[in-house]
Structures are given as structure tokens and as C-alpha cells.
Amino acid sequence: MGNLFSRSVDREIREALLNNDEASAAAVLQQYLHEQENIPLNIAVTGETGSGKSTFVNAIRGVGGDAEGAARTGVLETTMEVTPYPHPKFPNVIFWDLPGIGTTDFTAAKYLKLVEFERFDFFVIISDRFRENDVKLAKEIQKKKKKFYFVHSKIDDNIRNERRSQREFSEERTLTQIRETCIQSLQDQGFESPQVFLVSSPDLQQFDFPLLAETLERELPDLKREAFQLAMPNTSLEMIDRKKKAFKSKIKYLATLSAAVAGVPVPGLSFAVDLSLLVGVITRYVFAFGLDISSLKKMSYHSGVPYEELKEVVTSPLAATVLTPALVSNLLVQTASLVALIAAEEGSRFIPILGIPVSMILSFVTIYKALNIFLDVLADDARRVFEKTTLNCRG
Incomplete structure (x- = not known):
């Protein structure tokens, strides 16, 4: 699992998955990711x-x-x-x-x-x-x-x-x-x-x-x-790119967490956990890129660009709003490339023997694609906001 995990955590996750104990694997992975996000x-x-x-x-x-x-x-x-x-x-x-x-x-x-x-x-x-x-x-x-x-x-x-x-x-x-x-x-x-x-x-x-x-x-x-x-x-476009790169490096591990949860045979659990996961991760994206309401208003004040003009260059419905599971759920089902994956994951659970492994794979792919799509759009929004405010300050 790469350099993100310590050897002991990597071993715990692998052993749990080999023993078909997806719940333990998910718990270990979730705890470790939480600790990584809260390094003092x-x-x-x-x-x-x-x-x-x-x-x-x-x-x-x-x-x-x-x-x-x-x-x-x-x-x-x-x-x-x-x-x-x-x-x-x-x-x-x-x-x-x-x-x-x-x-x-x-x-x-x-x-x-x-x-x-x-x-x-x-x-x-x-x-x-x-x-x-x-x-x-x-x-x-x-x-x-x-x-x-x-x-x-x-x-x-x-x-x-x-x-x-x-x-x-x-x-x-x-x-x-x-x-x-x-x-x-x-x-x-x-x-x-x-x-x-x-x-x-x-x-x-x-x-x-x-x-x-x-x-x-x-x-x-x-x-x-x-x-x-x-x-x-965001003091430069390079800073925005470095943030995006840091977030991108974590996506495969977050998708692995989703896959581990999908292996737990409880109807509806996978989608509920995925929504909670997505809301938490996307919130970090929005905060880090300065696309939350309070950050945009501060940028508006310091740059002299009206807040409404900043909102106009933002294309993602995830920015400048209050993020909720309902909002993220609506975006998932409105994204053509994700709808079929979500439906297939839920449907695969009813396939004897192979259903759970297939649903785990589909869950990984769904979260991996969703986070990449949302991250790309939000990073592009951050670049447009930065260019808008910088151009105004220089003018």
C-alpha cells in the first residue's frame, strides 16, 4: 500500500482482508487516515x-x-x-x-x-x-x-x-x-x-x-x-497545484477504505459510509482551496472583487455552499460516469459467492473516480478565483 502506511498498519489491514474481516480492515484504515489528517x-x-x-x-x-x-x-x-x-x-x-x-x-x-x-x-x-x-x-x-x-x-x-x-x-x-x-x-x-x-x-x-x-x-x-x-x-498558482497533488496522492487509500466497507455484508452500509467519507474529504478540499463562503468573502474584501463576481468564476456546486450528504448524493447520481457504477455495486451484492468481491471492486472504482472528478473541478475553481483576485489587485 505504498509509503503512506507504517509496516504494522499495513500488516493489520492485509491480515484482516485475508481473513475476510473487512470490518476490522476498514476500522484500522479509517483510524490511520484520521491520524494522518491530524498530524500536529x-x-x-x-x-x-x-x-x-x-x-x-x-x-x-x-x-x-x-x-x-x-x-x-x-x-x-x-x-x-x-x-x-x-x-x-x-x-x-x-x-x-x-x-x-x-x-x-x-x-x-x-x-x-x-x-x-x-x-x-x-x-x-x-x-x-x-x-x-x-x-x-x-x-x-x-x-x-x-x-x-x-x-x-x-x-x-x-x-x-x-x-x-x-x-x-x-x-x-x-x-x-x-x-x-x-x-x-x-x-x-x-x-x-x-x-x-x-x-x-x-x-x-x-x-x-x-x-x-x-x-x-x-x-x-x-x-x-x-x-x-x-x-x-493560496498565494500562488503553484501553491494550488501542490495542494492538489497532495490530495490526489491520498485518493487511492480513501478508495481502499470504501472497498473494505463494501465488503461488510450489511445492506445500505457501503453507500452511507461513502457519503460520509465524501463529505469529509470534499470539505477539506474546499477549505484548503479557500472556496468556502467565509474564505471567499475575505478574498473579496482584500482584493476589492465583489463576492458575487468571485462566485461567478466558480463552477462547482460544492464551493461557496454548505456541504451535506444530500448535496453530494445528488451530484453522484447526476454524474453519468458514476451512476452505472453505483447501481452495479448495489446490484452485485445479490450475486452468490462473487457478489461481495465484485461490490468491493466497484466501490473502489466509484470513490476513486468521484474524488478525482471533484478534486479536479475544485482545483480549477481555486485557480480561477486566484487569477481573478490577483488581476484585480494588480490593476
Whole structure:
């Protein structure tokens, strides 16, 4: 079953199927897939008060500053609080808002012990000017062999201020100067070849955020990488393609789960489980591609494209709606290539001896085809929405 399964899980599933215990195989497979979807990813975000770290935490989670559960912005840090902010749609991805080391009396080593360094997968150090405390913290993280990333926040403010003060303003020249100044400052403090990402939290599509996301994906372990990938906003067409590829790699295992359930001789069970499975998986597709109602409304607000215009470029009835088993069921029976498979699966159950094996094969094919069809359409919708909003912002 490929690299997705550990050897012990693979053995359990195979043994159950060989013993004609499809119910046990389905239970093991369902539990394992659930665990894979909930791999924890803990991201620490630190920086001095006023550096923009809380705004960054909100932006990367797709949460408005005044929304329920948003990280507080513009509040002086006077206590040593480490605050978790789970992603609203992928709660296994948690952003931890850490007070900047400059707000404490601790050394970098004691600071990391106090915030429980070991629980974090990597650190994002945010500043508008990297100071001694930022560097001390980075060096201590480096000693402990964990990843950290320097992010220069509020780059939109820098651009705006430079545009006002210069007669012959050049955005490219300004960005180059800011990046070189940051890198030189870090080199002067002992970093040989630091990388600094210039980010604007109000518009993550601009500047270096897509590069930051790509770098994080590349450097995370496989399962953590996928958790991060799905929780990220669509900042490029390449990001959408990578999400689609990640989802596509799981379809054969989800189809295997459907087949295992189809082998349980209980009338109506297979279709009921398939509907529940499809609703859960498609919901993840919709959330990851930003095609749910709340995400589209946020994109409308930030891009200036009216919400109704965004809905017009969306072709799938699965997007911008409330997903229900009834809706998915209607789509299944309206899809010509699936209707015959569903009917054949149910009919095959009444064939003596061969009925159950045939229904398992048909169930696998049905779910495999259905998920590929729905994924392709939703990924195409995500690309059209991205192009619509990007074109408007550039215009």
C-alpha cells in the first residue's frame, strides 16, 4: 500500500482482508487516515512588541484582527504568556504567539526553556529591524538544531513611506535596499549567509511570503509538510497545484477504505459510509482551496472583487455552499460516469459467492473516480478565483 502506511498498519489491514474481516480492515484504515489528517504542527512566532507578529499570526490563519479567536494586536506585552492560535479550519496546525525576548529579563537559553522550546517544529522571528535580542535567540535555536526564519514585517509600511518621501521612487530598489540592510545587520552579528523574507501581512500574495511558504514546505518532514501546505492561503498558482497533488496522492487509500466497507455484508452500509467519507474529504478540499463562503468573502474584501463576481468564476456546486450528504448524493447520481457504477455495486451484492468481491471492486472504482472528478473541478475553481483576485489587485 505504498509509503503512506507504517509496516504494522499495513500488516493489520492485509491480515484482516485475508481473513475476510473487512470490518476490522476498514476500522484500522479509517483510524490511520484520521491520524494522518491530524498530524500536529506547532509554529512559534516571536518578535518584539510592535513588530507585527500578532498581525502575522492572524493573516496566515486567515482571521481578521477583530474576529473571535484572533491574536490581540497593539497590546503591550507585560507578562510572559505563550498563546496558542489554532488554524480555524485545520486545527492540528497551531501558531504560538510568543512574547519577544526583549520584553523579558531572561537570557535566550532561559527564554527557550520557559516557552517550552521542544514542542515547536520551527520558529519565525519577526522584526522590522533585527536587533541583538533577535540574534541571540536565533543563535540559541541554531545550537539546538531547529529551524528558524527571519521575517521583516510591515514591508507595506516601508514601501508607502518611501513612496511619499522620494521623488523618483522605485519599489524594486527599495526592497533591495531593505533586504541588503537586514542581511548586513545579521552578518555583522555573526550570521554568515542569513535569509530574510520581506512580508506584508495585509497582502500575503505580495513580496516574499510565497517564497517563505515554499521554503518551509521544502524543509519540513513529509507529514508536517502536508499539514502546513493545506493550511496555507493560496498565494500562488503553484501553491494550488501542490495542494492538489497532495490530495490526489491520498485518493487511492480513501478508495481502499470504501472497498473494505463494501465488503461488510450489511445492506445500505457501503453507500452511507461513502457519503460520509465524501463529505469529509470534499470539505477539506474546499477549505484548503479557500472556496468556502467565509474564505471567499475575505478574498473579496482584500482584493476589492465583489463576492458575487468571485462566485461567478466558480463552477462547482460544492464551493461557496454548505456541504451535506444530500448535496453530494445528488451530484453522484447526476454524474453519468458514476451512476452505472453505483447501481452495479448495489446490484452485485445479490450475486452468490462473487457478489461481495465484485461490490468491493466497484466501490473502489466509484470513490476513486468521484474524488478525482471533484478534486479536479475544485482545483480549477481555486485557480480561477486566484487569477481573478490577483488581476484585480494588480490593476
